[in-house]
Amino acid sequence: MRVGVLTGGGDCPGLNAVIRGVVRKGVQEYGYNFVGFRDGWRGPLEGDSFQLDIPQVRGILPRGGTILGSSRTNPLKVENGIRRIRENLTKQEVDALIAIGGEDTLGVAAALADEYGINVIGVPKTIDNDLSATDYTFGFDTAVGIATEAIDRLHTTAESHMRVLVVEVMGRHAGWIALHSGLAGGANVILIPEQRFDVEQVCTWVTSRFRASYAPIVVIAEGAMPKDGDMVLKDGSLDSFGHVRLSGIGEWLAKEIERRTGNEARTTVLGHVQRGGTPSAFDRWLATRFGLHAIEAVRDGDFGKMVALRGTDIVRVPIAEATAKLKTVDPSLYEEVSVFFG
């Protein structure tokens, strides 16, 4: 048995732990051979691969990034992409493929499995935790931990100078990182993409917080938007620099808070710091178990499936089902957390 492995999409702490789990168990318990494809789908597309064995996965458990490299190459958008992948898999005598990635990577995996009968097993990966069918994805806990530590640090500055501090965290479509780190960091306002926010309400919370003689911390997901979204777009600050990158929603909100409440406001954009570095113990545990169960699914010939966390169990679900719908923050959970606002 010869098994291919690839990692696609943005980097995420825990990718190497998955690879190590797959290879250790595959070689030791099942006697499989392994091929590592470079840079996500670009690897099988161009036949760019190398022999993977136990020595190569030694010591990689605590390392961020991926020893396989990654890319956003989408073979569905490349001419004859799928055919070329099939040919390269055949040429390299690859019997099964483990694809580790997010919505896009797994979307391709689902297509390969369902439409072309290729033996694929998916491993879910998204730092944003917004993939259906799994309780958590690895990388998320690490990102929340980093954001929480940053918020912890900002409290002393908020207090000493009676300033509003706006912290922009990752999350374009789902507010999981904002919600978890905002709660864990003791933020006074948390704004997420799932619920358009009312700037006046935010200012009311900010003002009431100052009255309790404490400076407010506002955590906002990069994808959060005010109720009257147009006013952001009309505002030259975002428009002329490109939407998120140059001055994101955090900057915009800080400026609005200053303008409306008269309080000084400062922004911190955590950015890529959230997705780098060593994975947390939780993520190493989860990612390693995903790896062990993925290779077990290969052994069982249970293809077209993705491993997923349910409670403390690792289960298998159809890949297509898992990627069908974004997992967003439920209004009732946001409501639960909102007791700490203001």
Add this chain to the structure above:
Amino acid sequence: MRVGVLTGGGDCPGLNAVIRGVVRKGVQEYGYNFVGFRDGWRGPLEGDSFQLDIPQVRGILPRGGTILGSSRTNPLKVENGIRRIRENLTKQEVDALIAIGGEDTLGVAAALADEYGINVIGVPKTIDNDLSATDYTFGFDTAVGIATEAIDRLHTTAESHMRVLVVEVMGRHAGWIALHSGLAGGANVILIPEQRFDVEQVCTWVTSRFRASYAPIVVIAEGAMPKDGDMVLKDGSLDSFGHVRLSGIGEWLAKEIERRTGNEARTTVLGHVQRGGTPSAFDRWLATRFGLHAIEAVRDGDFGKMVALRGTDIVRVPIAEATAKLKTVDPSLYEEVSVFFG
């Protein structure tokens, strides 16, 4: 409505987060009054309490320990203990009691609820993660994180000096901390109380690890025992100093490994470092939600219940049921992890 709160047993990062969640939601949403009882069951037993309000719970989210103090006082073992508690609760006009604690504390809570009809809600707390009915208890993730970081650091020493490093972690009856931190830290042997270990097998793993030109790290729970347990007891080193405290099983094992393999072995006993300090983001999230749901259960009059984590949901289960059985590591999970041994 007047609600009492107490924390019992060993300290555990996240206790303050529970208290804060209970009080914030209870005061703001339900308009309740709160009474904090000091030092676990000693508080209601002796009527030692103080007014709890929002100002007292400000800023305590990231702090380890408990602002209520703790003790191992067991009113079931005190003459007229239960009667005195009932009287003090009546005297202080306490309508409901939230008891945050482990097996012992919750055992008393169950007795108070079942046998004496007192309005009790339980919140599970054990750093060892060995309480049935909940996927995880808060404090556990923090402990695993601390142990993992220590193991990470030991790798460089193991490598540079080609020594065996034995790390003794918490866990008298259950090996959860050893299993999670051992896996996350890339340990080469993990020994837990649930499975008596074979010293010869451990030495074989150690030796094979050296052959792969890398020094082995052995993670052992403080409650782990060799197959022939008598030989530990017969060995004066443990007997004469008290079993665990003075020289624990870690020291014993290191000495045995040295004697049998001829390799140098060193021991690190992490001890109380594992249960102190600021809770991880995961534990703050879990503990806070436990607090919010506990006060909701009070509002619903759903007494005799304990809050518990199932997947990503907080549910309620009968307290008595939750404490009936220790949650230990399943042999199949230990087997799953053992692929990394040797």
Add this chain to the structure above:
Amino acid sequence: MRVGVLTGGGDCPGLNAVIRGVVRKGVQEYGYNFVGFRDGWRGPLEGDSFQLDIPQVRGILPRGGTILGSSRTNPLKVENGIRRIRENLTKQEVDALIAIGGEDTLGVAAALADEYGINVIGVPKTIDNDLSATDYTFGFDTAVGIATEAIDRLHTTAESHMRVLVVEVMGRHAGWIALHSGLAGGANVILIPEQRFDVEQVCTWVTSRFRASYAPIVVIAEGAMPKDGDMVLKDGSLDSFGHVRLSGIGEWLAKEIERRTGNEARTTVLGHVQRGGTPSAFDRWLATRFGLHAIEAVRDGDFGKMVALRGTDIVRVPIAEATAKLKTVDPSLYEEVSVFFG
């Protein structure tokens, strides 16, 4: 003897450690009384103070911020400011004043000491490490540690996606944080305010780094400027939003690198995260010793002096001398570090 204490300027990890050192030694060894003035010079200006004793300084050693509060109030710019301070010190029977702060706070202290004969002792504080006469100021080591950890984390993202990562750190007039964290974090380019940079040279380093098949990390102090400084000002991005806050020099540089090299570039602005949170062990040691030596200077009646670090010794220097000149990065030190550029 009655001693006043105040903290002025921006917050800085270690302020509480100084206060604790002053009070513990002053009370225990010399039997002094202490008065804490609130919010920097605003305290003595308005007579806003409170009794400081050992119980108030318990547990504050590891806490960021300052229990005395801070402000940028400058009594030299307030009508009759100095006279009012003298009157309030007399009214409260304060015999000596310990002023903990940066250039501005110590400038006032120097004026009070030199021109008005008030018994002042200065303690240097600046996160930027740019105060003459002392080898290091507390807070700096903490800031460098936080920035270094962030840079460590960015390496995996830089690698996995072959992007340029620009990290903007604190330092308006001096590049100490950029230099130390850039070196410690293994940055490929470090840009500081002391030396105008050549954008083309930066792009050459970036490009050469990619050729070594590794993605570059550029660390830039917020006060760094390109050689042709006008081009930044001409560029609307900075001009229309205020210089540093909305889109700082980091954003500007990232955009320039993208435009000139065609490589994707991302910016992380660490912001206030660098000055918050618990002080490092180094800063706790330094700040505590500053406190102990400041109260010793009071006892010796050696007023008008500032405590300072020289090697491993704490010495006393005239306050005026210490604040006369900004301590900037020496060209030869920058040259020494530049071996790692490109």
Add this chain to the structure above:
Amino acid sequence: MRVGVLTGGGDCPGLNAVIRGVVRKGVQEYGYNFVGFRDGWRGPLEGDSFQLDIPQVRGILPRGGTILGSSRTNPLKVENGIRRIRENLTKQEVDALIAIGGEDTLGVAAALADEYGINVIGVPKTIDNDLSATDYTFGFDTAVGIATEAIDRLHTTAESHMRVLVVEVMGRHAGWIALHSGLAGGANVILIPEQRFDVEQVCTWVTSRFRASYAPIVVIAEGAMPKDGDMVLKDGSLDSFGHVRLSGIGEWLAKEIERRTGNEARTTVLGHVQRGGTPSAFDRWLATRFGLHAIEAVRDGDFGKMVALRGTDIVRVPIAEATAKLKTVDPSLYEEVSVFFG
């Protein structure tokens, strides 16, 4: 020019940073070739070496341990040891040797330089900070940081359970780690090898601390000894297991405190955790600069010297002088810190 590099003695965070600094500057600025000798003096003794170049030192800056390996091999104690080293250096055409190590390693380096005219440059390395002629050695700051973090965590346990916590840290002959981490961690008693301690005095401090309604933390260096040292030796607990390893001075002291005061006492022995893992930013800065200056000394032909830190400058001192005398804690510094005892 061909330069050899070796690392000897116990591992220490920062070794790799020195090697990287030496090689980067040596290759880029001076065009030198490099030979890495394996496992300290064993390398040149047995001619075990490999080519060192820039690619090998990439990415090693944040890694603990040493890519060269280490040992305690002492060629002065090996027959014809020095002659064999000279021959191997000649055979491999090594013109100069950079020896990174502590007292023992540098002692050999001094002998090679002084007695045999070999071109040696020393770089001081000891986690204990006990080497004369340099303000600090790298690795020390990392160790102090780790110990301080552990002490921080123990405070919550000490408080919650009103127990004495004894923390044993590294330091056989000098108490630097105990002194710095004890002060930074807010310990209530610090015991160092330089001053024999009086158990009764320790118990008095412990008791007075409890009266201030706070539980005491005692930090003790592994080499600290009570005034009546015999009583330790007479006590079977230490004697029968070997002095330090099995149950060290920390355990002994905890037992004495329990016996004499009746308070519960627990011990944490940090052990090898203190010397592993990634170096702090301070240590990376110091170690890197040591590396840069060591190769500069080679270029200057200034052999027989050791690089050293004086204030913020790196200077050169004769190796022999530097190792002549252990740098211990001055009684006046210990006195200064003792204001926090009790």
